[in-house]
Structures are given as structure tokens and as C-alpha cells.
Amino acid sequence: MVTKHALPGSERKVEQGATVIGQCDPAEQIEVIVILRRQQQAQFDALMKRIEAGDPSVKPLSREALAKDYGAAPEDIAKVHTFAAAHGLTVAREDPAARSVVLSGTIAQFQSAFEVKLERYQHHSAGQFRGRTGMISVPDDLHGVVEAVLGLDNRPQARPHFRIRPPFVAARAQQVSFTPPQLASLYQFPQGDGSGQCVGIIELGGGYNTSDLKTYFSNLGVSEPKVTSVGVDQGGNHPSGDPNGPDGEVTLDIEIVGAIVPGAAIAVYFTQNSDAGFLDAVSRAVHDTTNKPSVISISWGAPESVWTSQSMQAFNSLLQSAAALGVTICAASGDSGSSDGSGGGDQVDFPASSPYVLACGGTHLSASGSSITHEVVWNDGEQGGASGGGVSTAFPVPAWQQGLSATSTGGASKPLSGRGVPDVAGDASPMTGYSVLIDGTETVVGGTSAVAPLWAALITRINAAKGQPAGFVNAKLYKASGVCRDITQGNNGSFAAAKGWDACTGLGSPNGGKVAAAL
Incomplete structure (x- = not known):
């Protein structure tokens, strides 16, 4: 029996x-x-503790060593x-x-x-x-x-975190848009084109048209990056022709990364939208011995409550492997403010809420010439979207967030009871969004989906300049002071911006040069 x-x-x-x-x-x-x-789980846990503490003597494992010792x-x-x-x-x-x-x-x-x-x-x-x-x-x-x-069930697991600017918005302040190179310059990214690096991008549907990319990069005067599509579990590059669907996400991610680091190779991992597909695509990217991405950008996610704990834990364990390999993972924190669109109370978005990713929130950016004049939390109201952020109920407070508090919109400040989201931020409002070309149409897009590839491109430039991967960056960013432009105005629903870290924009938007020095 x-x-x-x-x-x-x-x-x-x-x-x-x-x-x-x-x-x-x-x-x-x-x-x-x-x-x-995992084999030798206790030994691996000890290694992770050192990585989480930002121990500079820990060198990234090779993919071969990880497989042999901890596979x-x-x-x-x-x-x-x-x-x-x-x-x-x-x-x-x-x-x-x-x-x-x-x-x-x-x-x-x-x-x-x-x-x-x-x-x-x-x-x-x-x-x-x-x-x-x-x-x-x-x-x-x-x-x-x-x-x-x-994979026994194949219900759609995640949603893309991008918002196309509505064609007509009455009585709004003037709308502006930026190209990715303009944002890289406003955020003072260090020079470089990312040569010698590979950026992995995860997509749960849709596709890109090579003609869009050719036209877009040529209009920007940027050399066209090498883009490879990797099919995972029957997934593939299948553009639907609908810019409002997943095509918008795919094209946006590639255009932002490619415009800022045209010298880097871009590998796009396509899969089906289910928890099995999502996990498998990230796994394929993390363990890819052919393309070897040093940075992975994820613009998809869902509230913690819609994941089973087995899929969340398996995913989190995979993200730990990425940290051990020296692969940086940037994930969008969501576009529906403090509720994450859950329809019930405050929620944070996963995988952004994993302590092993750099969770990227959103801001609304004003600039004049080559400098930023004003930057606040992205919150365009009920219909317009807002920076995802809050406190995880699935993951405890990580070492590098000990002692931090989340400020509520009412002004009260409470010590974190779980992992705080996001870690960092960047321009995400469609009103001050990114000029992109999707399915032949020039359009302006926002959403925290744009912030994950923006930070991925920054870290790619840093990796290329250093000749080695920055790896797990959270501990280093929280330790260094003033590497981000602190956002102190606005809210995302339940949480308010505050001095230092907050549950709307994290540590703030990047000062590229200072981030590079800290890493």
C-alpha cells in the first residue's frame, strides 16, 4: 500500500x-x-546569508558549480x-x-x-x-x-505592468514624453553601450516585429542591438498586432533596453502565461549557458494572494539561485497602487516582493533641458494607475531593510512587518512616459514595466564598465547613502512618500553615477 x-x-x-x-x-x-x-541546502543558506549581507568577499558561482553543488x-x-x-x-x-x-x-x-x-x-x-x-x-x-x-492547471497567472497614454485627456497639465536615451541622461547614467553583456527579458505572450525595432533604433540614431528570441514550453515570438495587448509589453521592454545599451545582446524568453510557464522562463534565463544574461528584466506579476505558496516558494528559490550566480533581477512593482488591483485591501506584487529581486516602482517626472525639475510618486488617479508598493505578507523583512518604516498616507509611520516594496523607482507615468514604436504605431507608454528595463539597462552599463556582474545589488544600494534621488511627495493610495525609503518609490530614482560607484 x-x-x-x-x-x-x-x-x-x-x-x-x-x-x-x-x-x-x-x-x-x-x-x-x-x-x-536543493542539494546541500544548509550550505546554500549560509552562502545566501553572506550575499544578503553584501559580503564583498563572496564571488558569484559559475553555472556549472551551482548545478553540481546546489542542483x-x-x-x-x-x-x-x-x-x-x-x-x-x-x-x-x-x-x-x-x-x-x-x-x-x-x-x-x-x-x-x-x-x-x-x-x-x-x-x-x-x-x-x-x-x-x-x-x-x-x-x-x-x-x-x-x-x-x-502546470496541472494553466490559469493565467500574471499581467503586464504597462499603461499606454490615453489618446485624449482633457484639462490635464501639459503632457511630455522622453526617449530612453533622454532618461538615461536625465538620470545621469554612466557612459557606455553595454558591450559584452546580455540582458534577459521575460515575456508571457505577445511578440515583437523586427521592422518596429529597425525603424525605432534608426530614428533614435542608435545602432540596432542583437535580439534573440528563446521559446520556452511552446512559447515563441508571436506578435498579435494589438499594441494594447502583450505586444506593447514585449516591444517596450526591448526598445528601452536596446536604446540605452545597444551594444548588449538581448535574449527574450517567451512562454505561456501560467505559474509553470512564468517560473520555467525565468529558470531558462537564469540557467542559460548559451546567452548567459547578467541582468534579467521582468515586467509581469500578480498580487501575492493569487499565487499558491508552492509556486511562490519555488520561484523565490530560483531567484536565490540567480543571486548566487551574480545575476541581477529587476522586477516591476505593479501599476495599481497599494492595492495592486487585488480588489481587497493592500497587496504587493510578486515576483517584485521576493527579497532577491530589485523591485522597481514609479514616479511622475518633470524636466527642463538636461535636468530634472520635479519628481513625485506616480499616481494618476483611479483610472490612470499608480506605483505599486507596500509590505509583503509572504516574505519577512530582509537584513538590508531592518529598522525601516512605512509611512501611511495619513502620516503615521510603522516599522516594516515584512519585505518592503519597492526598492527603487523611475519615470512611470504615461503623462511623462516613454516614446516607443509598437506594431507600427508611435505611442507613449508608462507603467512600472518601463522602470524594470530602465534599471536593467543601468546595471548593464555598470557591468560592462566593470567587466564583472554587480550581482545581487539590494544590500549595496541600501548601505550606500544618497545613491538615489529621494522622492518625498505623493502617495500610491495607502502609503505616502517620505524622507529616505518609502513604500511608493523605495530609495528613489537613480543617480546613475552614484549607483555605479556604490556597486
């Missing part, structure tokens, strides 16, 4: 607004990702092979470094293997998807070995 164990953190509830519309076809083929425990153990992978064979599943791929084994089989086989019931759901905004409720079960010999099983 095989004892089955519920997989901790795997519980799924029916999403609000979703209804079951029927059974899944038992013969349908799907792929599921099994994430395994999945061969005997753990063998156990998954045995389990798969017993249930008629096949092993489609395995990656010991990423601690992942991808299994392929029919819905009927997976339902029996993990004791789940998969059904078809309809949701007013997410459309149709495959879902489940309750827990996932694993047998005795995988108990404690498997950390997450992702």
Missing part, C-alpha cells in the same frame, strides 16, 4: 468569478514541471523517473541545475498520479483555462523530495 502525502502549499481554491464549464478531455496531452529540493541530486531525479514510469508518464526534459523534471502524459494519467481532478473553467477576464482545487498528493518516496508540481 502506497501512502500519499499532501504537497505543502499546493492548495488551489476556485478563483473569484470562475465557474466550472466541464471536464477536461482525459486523453489530452499536457506537460507538468516537478521542482525538486537536484541524481538520486532524486531517478526517483521521479521511477514515479513517472509507474504512472505511464514520460520524462520530456530534465535540468539538474534548475532542479526541474518535465513530465509529459495525458490528463487521465496526471489525475491518477497526483490524485487531482482537472476541470475546465471560464472566467470573465481570464477566459477559459484548466484548473483544479484542493491539494496535490505525492507518494512516500517523493515526500520531502518534491517542492512543487506546476
